[in-house]
Amino acid sequence: MVKSREWSRKTREEVITLHRKGNGYKKIAKMLNLPRETIGSIIRKFKAKGNGYKKIAKMLNIPRETIGSIIRKFKAKGTVETLPGRGRKKMLTSTAVRYLKRRVEKSPRVTAEELRKDLSDVGTEVSAQTIRRTLRNEGLHARSPRRTPLLSPKNKKSRLQYAKSHVDKPQKFWDSVLWTDETKLELIGPMDQRYVWRRKNKAYEEKNTLPAVKHGGGSIMLWGCFASAGTGKLQRVQGTMNSLQYQEILDDNVMQSVTNLRLGRRWTFQQDNDPKHTSKSTRAWLQIKGWNILEWPSQSPDLNPIENLWWDLKKAVAVRKPKNVTELEAFAHDEWAKIPVDRCKTLVSSYASRLKAVITVKGCCTKIECHLGVE
Structure with missing residues (x-):
């Protein structure tokens, strides 16, 4: 259990600020020297009927705001693990990606610059490099064509x-x-x-x-x-x-x-x-x-x-x-x-x-x- 004098180094406002900045329980626990076992204990006590935030906080000698943030996340997400962020929004929509795939499968000799101009004409502005990267992610790679006989x-x-x-x-x-x-x-x-x-x-x-x-x-x-x-x-x-x-x-x-x-x-x-x-x-x-x-x-x-x-x-x-x-x-x-x-x-x-x-x-x-x- 975390001792009360350890919590005196962090004010209640600082704990709340850390949580609001998007810090997950692992990071806050590490910053506050909070062991993982304590997180598990919070969840178990929450599942037991009759235990509110204040009661759990008193039992474990942990600020109520920390208890609340952990339990609210568990109720919303079903887990207290740090979830991956959404990341940067994709430059190309799924419709645009499907268009690129159909275009190159129909005309394999089309260039990335030509594809960029096609998308620009319909209001989607991306670089040729973005198009190349997108096609590679879809399993389509630019390669030298094989030499074969000309068949009539x-x-x-x-x-x-x-x-x-x-x-x-x-x-x-x-x-x-x-x-x-x-x-x-x-x-x-x-x-x-x-x-x-x-x-x-x-x-x-x-x-x-x-x-x-x-x-x-x-x-x-x-x-x-x-x-x-x-x-x-x-x-x-x-x-x-x-x-x-x-x-x-x-x-x-x-x-x-x-x-x-x-x-x-x-x-x-x-x-x-x-x-x-x-x-x-x-x-x-x-x-x-x-x-x-x-x-x-x-x-x-x-x-x-x-x-x-x-x-x-x-x-x-x-x-x-x-x-x-x-x-x-x-x-x-x-x-x-x-x-x-x-x-x-x-x-x-x-x-x-x-x-x-x-x-x-x-x-x-x-x-x-x-x-x-x-x-």
Whole structure:
């Protein structure tokens, strides 16, 4: 219990003033050296019938005004804990927030400044920074858009039709497909790290810069193939590839890869719709070969699992930091051969999920494609 001489240091008027200034019981109790147990005792005695403010004050030797403020708060709020304040009034009403959300979801490229002007036209004056903060609180963040192929309505329709007609194919069919494609490897390319940790005004220190070399510092074009059983042949394309060179590459590598990967007789050849692949001479050449060709929708790198292997290859080669084109090619062959069979098998076994993703988005670009980017 608090002794009466302790209360003599604080006059009754001071206690009332502290309460009127918004001080909760914890703060007043601390200032007056009032233990929490005493607060509990006040509430218990108040709940007991026949105990008024004056009687409780006399029993506990505490000023009646303090007893009254504690009990009145308990009666009004159901607690004597310090409740959070209302805080500053929000600049934007819930209606304005809903408008901002609808606007950016409909037009993701709209800027915060444009949104500020829209609100200003209807009498709501806020800063662009307030709008950005509000949208972030709603889970909407400004981010760089992902690069994806430009899909025409015809492309979307073709992609959707392909996905629907192949989604029910058995896994055995996909395991017998030889996936092929070309890619470009650069000495200094997009796989290099683009972010550095640095201090202010240190942007141009050599360790914080990325050297820019004209024409990328050298690059090579590669043709490769793989199947569920592992990676197949990888060959460098000399110069600019035309239909004739493409046919020569296929002649040198495809059947050898089919044999090495044990795809059997009923295997399927996959290629995209690059003009060199679909030219009149290439179609005639493929017809003579008698290979079973997988129909392919245009603008569909997300449907070719070899794109994932190109991504793996570029990361692995970049880590080895080739100094010239010769090393670049040698490292590429080394890393291609190191790609685990399990990685290839997983990519092919999950192919049905790619088709389902295309169906879900009605032929539009999928998340897989956005992740890989567009070469």
